[in-house]
Amino acid sequence: MRPTYGPSKCTVCGVTKANTAAMRKHTLAAHPHLGRNANRRVPRQLGRDPAVGGVVAAVAASPGGTAPAPPGRLPTLLAEPLPPTGWSPRSPPVLGGVPHAGTAGSATPAATAAAADAPVTEDGTIVGPEGCDADDALLLLQLSRAAEKQAGQKAGAGDKPPLSGLPTTGVGVHAHNFSSVATEAQAEYERIGDDKRAEPAVHARPKCNPGQFKTPALKMLQTFVHECNGSGLTTAFQTRLYDLLAAWDGSDGSRKPDASGGKPGASVANRIKDVFPSATAFRNAVRDDLDDAILSAGWKKCTLMQGGVSYVTYFRSALQTALDALRNAKEVQLRRDDGEVGDRRQAPMDGEAFRAHQDAVDATTIEKAFVLGLYVYSDASLLSWSGAHYLYPIRIRVVNDVSGGVRWFTIAYVPIVRALKEPGGKEKATGRRWGVLQRTLYLAFRNAIAASHNGHHLDASIGGYSLAFLRVLLYACDRPEERAVLCMKAGNTGKSCSTCEVQAEDACSEKGVTAAPRDVVETLTRHLVAAKLSRTTRTRKRRVMLETESSINAFVPALASLGGLGTVPHHLYKMIAIDPLHSSIPSIRTRVPRHGRAMCAPNFSAAAAWRHLSLPDTSSAQRRSRPPSLVSSSGQAFGY
Incomplete structure (x- = not known):
């Protein structure tokens, strides 16, 4: 149903305000000593609920049965059937055919009596204090005070649990033992969202082939490339180093055949071009190993x-x-x-x-x-x-x-x-x-x-x-x-x-x-x-x-x-x-x-x-x- 709030009268000084917001402002300004639930009331319900289709449950005529509501009237506050044997008074009241949202056992006798005797008009509307007599207004005031007392008793029920296994009550317990500033600090950085924008430090080359520096001599060469001049050799110097090694071992074809005369079966060991056909292949091998090491470390x-x-x-x-x-x-x-x-x-x-x-x-x-x-x-x-x-x-x-x-x-x-x-x-x-x-x-x-x-x-x-x-x-x-x-x-x-x-x-x-x-x-x-x-x-x-x-x-x-x-x-x-x-x-x-x-x-x-x-x-x-x-x-x- 559509809740509406009409004019209301202050229960202390009798001033009438047009709506709930105005009454709340008046209460805070004129009566600051009152509780948070002072001058609050149940909103009026206008019209019938279209989802119900005109058929709702009414107050039970007998302890074991119920009767439909008369046509043209939509009761909003219904009483429960008479309780069976062993019924506990901690059961919540029923409001509009639906159990009240409050915690079981939270309703006081005064609140239960007030809810049962709340005045209802002929059109099914719960009236406010301005439409009630002295007894009805007193019941509404009891409802407000009961709710205020309940809120005061359960003020600490929703506190966050302690972050450690230390006891939360007793001698020597300090409020800092269950502080939540660590969680709030984490939320402050999660709000920035840097981790969502993070990406791998490098992107591997397509068809990369790491691990080509296998022999001890090649590993020494790789270490020299990485550590030379502090920061390692640039790609231009890597090319010059490759050309130097190729000319040194004769794999570039500039040197004459050795004493073997180039006979079949004769070979020259550890030639650079036998492992890396070109300078580009040498540079790619160095890069592939670096990228693989960076990605494996999780950078x-x-x-x-x-x-x-x-x-x-x-x-x-x-x-x-x-x-x-x-x-x-x-x-x-x-x-x-x-x-x-x-x-x-x-x-x-x-x-x-x-x-x-x-x-x-x-x-x-x-x-x-x-x-x-x-x-x-x-x-x-x-x-x-x-x-x-x-x-x-x-x-x-x-x-x-x-x-x-x-x-x-x-x-x-x-x-x-x-x-x-x-x-x-x-x-x-x-x-x-x-x-x-x-x-x-x-x-x-x-x-x-x-x-x-x-x-x-x-x-x-x-x-x-x-x-x-x-x-x-x-x-x-x-x-x-x-x-x-x-x-x-x-x-x-x-x-x-x-x-x-x-x-x-x-x-x-x-x-x-x-x-x-x-x-x-x-x-x-x-x-x-x-x-x-x-x-x-x-x-x-x-x-x-x-x-x-x-x-x-x-x-x-x-x-x-x-x-x-x-x-x-x-x-x-x-x-x-x-x-x-x-x-x-x-x-x-x-x-x-x-x-x-x-x-x-x-x-x-x-x-x-x-x-x-x-x-x-x-x-x-x-x-x-x-x-x-x-x-x-x-x-x-x-x-x-």
Whole structure:
């Protein structure tokens, strides 16, 4: 039936309004102390429903039977037949022959009585308060109050479930344990839709034939072509190299026959033209192997439009890369035994970060699972060994690999953003830079988001474990890269510290030691609100206030969507480790920067810093004799 709303009278002051919207506005303005359901009523129904065809069920004449409604009248509110033996009062009322949509058991006695006695006119219309007497208006008021009470009792019924297995009620339970900022951060990037526009990094040549460099000599030749001059030989130099080799071994026909005199059965081994008939075939063979290697590794590319400028980024799945590295490792360690580790802090898995993530995973699932820990490294000022300074890499290291060597795997190449000749070019370039970085990070870690929250089931178990939770334990970068990764404003203004809430002017005072740690959920909520306001270009003053108060940018950190960073144990602002190669302290063994979390602790000591960093190749004697360093004892820089 077609619902219509006529004039209504306020149940408090008696003012008559023409429609429901006007009455709602009057209630909010004149009676703000009333509940949300005040002055609300059931809409009038005009005319009969054409789908019914004039035949509807009426009120039962006896406990066991029903009778059709008289012609010309369409009752809207019907009473149920008398209940049988054992009937429960939690059954919902029937409205228009259809059970009410409310939850069973939610109807109160007052609401049931009011629904049964609601006045109906001769034409089948439920009248409003203006057409009711004093008793009818009182019943409608009881209906409104009952609905308001029900809404208040069920306010928390639709809350989102917790993201971890921790209890949601009881002593020691915090609202941050079941925060949803990680899901909202993921939705922010899914709205952009970069993954839908991604495509393979290269397209294989038609009728490609990879794997033609089979012999040791040909493999050496292939390695020379790829590594010569840093970036490898161009196609023009590949042609010149082929002509040189053909002239050297005489396969081009310029040399005279050798001592064999060209007799039948005599042959010359390892001639270039016996494998590659022409220079074009040689170049195609080199290209086919490169394309096959790129496609086999899962590399993709995506064109990002940021700030009106187009950038091309390259990436591959961080989850798949980490799993391949774990399978190929000679020796792995999946769990951390607190009793065995004790006070030892010699390996990344001995650190407090790995233990916190492991405890969070154990509270999430009852299955046998392990933490697939990653170290991430990026540096926008890193110069490319190939000489093409248009991209810089993002690399990861799997800490579960305890084979002895440190191996870093590249998962993405971020375009270098340069300032354009435009008004405010430097500030706009800074905004485009962290936008491109965040979108590239999300593309690389997109497949790892579900694995970080719910785990990834392995095809073949490793050490009896088949469920892996990917977690980022540490992000090694320099100071400008830290601000870009966390979407924080650069400079020493506002809350410049990424780990605590201290103001920049109080960083060197007592307040810098006692400042509260930065709240992940609250800060990410401000990121989300600021990003939405920036996208809709509304209420600029509120957006500027949010950015200034927390020293953040109107963009959401992509890594916040990962489990353990945006959720329990909330290590988003505890994972940063400053790269020592860009520190201002003139020492080979660079000390931990003052913005480290250990430095913010009131009882700071070298031992506490070591527990937080847990760098490899450090003995107990070294930890006692000198402050911690981001350079290993062998002289190898951390992160390389």
